[in-house]
Amino acid sequence: MKKIIFASLALISLVSLSSCKAKQSAYRKAYEQAKQREVATQDTKPAAQYEAPAASTPAAPVTVRKERVSTYSGEDATRLKRFSVVVGSFQNPTNARSLKERMEGQGYNAVLATNDAGMLRVIVASFDTRDEAIASRDAIRSRFAPDFKDAWLLENDL
Template sequence: MKKYMVLGAAFCVAFAFTGCKSQESAYKKVWEKAQAQEEQNRNQAPAQETAPVVTPLVEKSADQTTVTNVDNATVRTEDVTVVSGPGLKAYSVVVGSFSLKTNAEGMQNTLKQGGYDAQIAYNSSINMYRVVASTYADKASAVQSRDAIRGSQYNPKSDAWLLFKK
C-alpha cells in the first residue's frame, strides 16, 4: 500500500511540474511585436523635422513695481506646535519640511546664520517638522517675505509656501 501511495505522489508531482509552462516566450513575442510596431511608426514618421519657432526677446525697462495679488496667494492650513522658537503668528513662511528633527535643526541653523528668525514647528498628523523662516500677523507681509525668500540661497528650489496656523 505504501508503494502505491509513494508512486501516486510522485506521479502527481511530475504531473504538476510538466503542467506549468514558462510564460517567458509569450512575453518575448509581445515585446518583439511592440518593437516591430515602434519601428514601423518611426519609418512612417516624416523624415524632416521643422525647427521650433522662437519668439524674440523684448527688453523692457523696470520702472514699474510688480505687485503680487495677496488675496489669491495659496495658504495651507495645518495644526502645528512650535518645537524650537518663540512662537508662530497667524501666517508663516515655510522653507523646508523634514521627517527627521535633526535635518530641520540643520536648516534652522543655516537660516539663523543668514539673519532669519527661524523656528521649527511639528505637524503630528503627518509626522513632519516644518522649518519656518519668518512669521507674520497679516497675509500681505507673509506673501512679500515668501516672494523674497524664493530663489534665495536659503531656498534655491523656490518652494517656500505659506502656512496658516490653526
C-alpha cells in the first residue's frame, strides 16, 4: 500500500513540476522581437528628408532612410536599385524569407537585402528614381492596409 501511495505522489509531483516549466521558445521569441526593435531604432545616419513632387494637393515630406545594403546570399543583385520599398526588417532569416515568400505569392518580385548592422530588409520593389519608389510605396500601403502601413523607402548608399 505504501508503494502505491509513494508512486502516485511521485507521479503527481512529476506532472505538476513539468506543467510549470517555462517555455524557452516563448522567451526566445520575445527576446528576438525586442532585439529587432532595438536594432531597428538605432540609426547610424539620420534619415534624409525629401519632399514629394508638387501635385494637385500639397503632400507631406517623404522620409527616405539612407543606408548601404547588399543582397542576401542567393539573391539576384540586379533587382536592387537605388531607391527601394521595404515592407519588413528582421534579424531572423526565417522570418524574412517567410515574408518574402508571402509577397512573391502576391505577385511582387521581392528580394532580401542586408545592411551593415546585419538586419535583413524585405524589399518588394526597387527603382532608379525616388518618385517611382514613392508611388509604389503608396500603392503597397493602400493595397495591404493596414498590414504594411509602415512600409518605408530606402536609398541604397552606393
